Amino acid sequence: MIFIGKCPYRISLLGGGSDLDWFVEDECFGNSIGFSLAKYSYTVINKKDKNSKIGMLNYSSRETYSEIDEIAHPLIRESLRYLKINNLIEMNSYGFASGGGGLGGSSSFCISFLAALNKAFNLNIANKELAHICSEIEINILGKPIGRQDQYISSLGGINALLYKPKGHVEILNLSKNHIEAIKLVSDELILIPSLRTRSADKVLHNFKNSNKAKESLKDIRSICENFLKTNKSINELYDLLNHSIKESWEIKRKMSNVMDLELENQFNIINQIPNNWIRLIGAGSGGYFLLSSKVDINEALSFLSNKDIKALKVELSKEGISACVV
Structure with a gap:
C-alpha cells in the first residue's frame, strides 16, 4: 500500500506579518485573512519492510538513510522525529511551487508529509493539530523566523480568518x-x-x-x-x-x-x-x-x-x- 498526503498552497489577503511569534508576544495578538489555493503539494509514502535497512527520500534532491539523524532535509527529519516514526519509509514529493514563492510552499510540503505519515501510521491527528505541529517544527525546532498563517490557512481549507495569541495559540474566527x-x-x-x-x-x-x-x-x-x-x-x-x-x-x-x-x-x-x-x-x-x-x-x-x-x-x-x- 502507498499513502498519499495532499495539502493546498495559500493566498494571504490581510494581516500578513502580524502572525509572527515575536510580534504576537510583544503586541499580544495578530490576525490575518486568507484562503487555500487550488494548487497542491503531494507526498507519497511507502512503509518499508521491517527487514529493510535503507529508506529513500525523493524531493528536489534524493537521499537515503538508515537513521533519522542521517536525514539532511530538515522538515522531513524533524517531522519523523516529532511523530516518533522509526519505521523506514520511501517518500516522493510533488508540488506546484517550491519554497520561496510566497505561497506557503515549505509549509504545504511539510503538512502533506505529516498528513501522509498520519494516515500511514494511524495516528488520528486532526487537521488543526497537524497545522500546529508543522508550526512547531518550523518555528520552534528549526528556528525559522516565519509566522503561523501558512500552516493554518493551508491545513483548514477554504476562507479563514485567524487570531494569533502568545505561546503559539491560534484561533479560528467566525466570518459573517x-x-x-x-x-x-x-x-x-x-x-x-x-x-x-x-x-x-x-x-x-x-x-x-x-x-x-x-x-x-x-x-x-x-x-x-x-x-x-x-x-x-x-x-x-x-x-x-x-x-x-x-x-x-x-x-x-x-x-x-x-x-x-x-x-x-x-x-x-x-x-x-x-x-x-x-x-x-x-x-x-x-x-x-x-x-x-x-x-x-x-x-x-x-x-x-x-x-x-x-x-x-x-x-x-x-x-x-x-x-x-x-x-
Whole structure:
C-alpha cells in the first residue's frame, strides 16, 4: 500500500506579518485573512519492510538513510522525529511551487508529509493539530523566523480568518456571510504572476524582526485587517473595503526594507498596465509571485500578459484543506 498526503498552497489577503511569534508576544495578538489555493503539494509514502535497512527520500534532491539523524532535509527529519516514526519509509514529493514563492510552499510540503505519515501510521491527528505541529517544527525546532498563517490557512481549507495569541495559540474566527461572499468576489478577480525570482522568506522576515520601523508597520497592517473583520456592511461595501484594505496594506509593506527592488519594480510597472484594483507581492516580499486584482476580464488580462511573454494563471479558491488517502 502507498499513502498519499495532499495539502493546498495559500493566498494571504490581510494581516500578513502580524502572525509572527515575536510580534504576537510583544503586541499580544495578530490576525490575518486568507484562503487555500487550488494548487497542491503531494507526498507519497511507502512503509518499508521491517527487514529493510535503507529508506529513500525523493524531493528536489534524493537521499537515503538508515537513521533519522542521517536525514539532511530538515522538515522531513524533524517531522519523523516529532511523530516518533522509526519505521523506514520511501517518500516522493510533488508540488506546484517550491519554497520561496510566497505561497506557503515549505509549509504545504511539510503538512502533506505529516498528513501522509498520519494516515500511514494511524495516528488520528486532526487537521488543526497537524497545522500546529508543522508550526512547531518550523518555528520552534528549526528556528525559522516565519509566522503561523501558512500552516493554518493551508491545513483548514477554504476562507479563514485567524487570531494569533502568545505561546503559539491560534484561533479560528467566525466570518459573517457577507464577509465570506465579499472575499469570494475579490478572489474571482485574482491572477498569479511569477516574478521569476525565488527568495528566502527567512532572510526577509529576519530583517523585519530587527527593525522598530517594521514593527510599527506590522501594527498598522494588523489594524487594517482588524477593521475589515469588525466592519458590518453589505457584500458590495465589504468588497470595496477589502480591495482598499489590501491596497493600503501593500503600500505599507512595499516601503519596508528589502520588499521591492529595481527589477521587481520594473515587473510591477509592466503588470500595472492592466487596469487593476491593486497589485502586490505575496508573502514576505523580495520575490515569489505577484498577485493582480484585475478590473478587466480575466482572459483579457491573461492575453495581455501572454503577449508580454509573462506566464500567469487565474486564482482558484480551494474548499479543501489537508487530505490523505491509501492506494
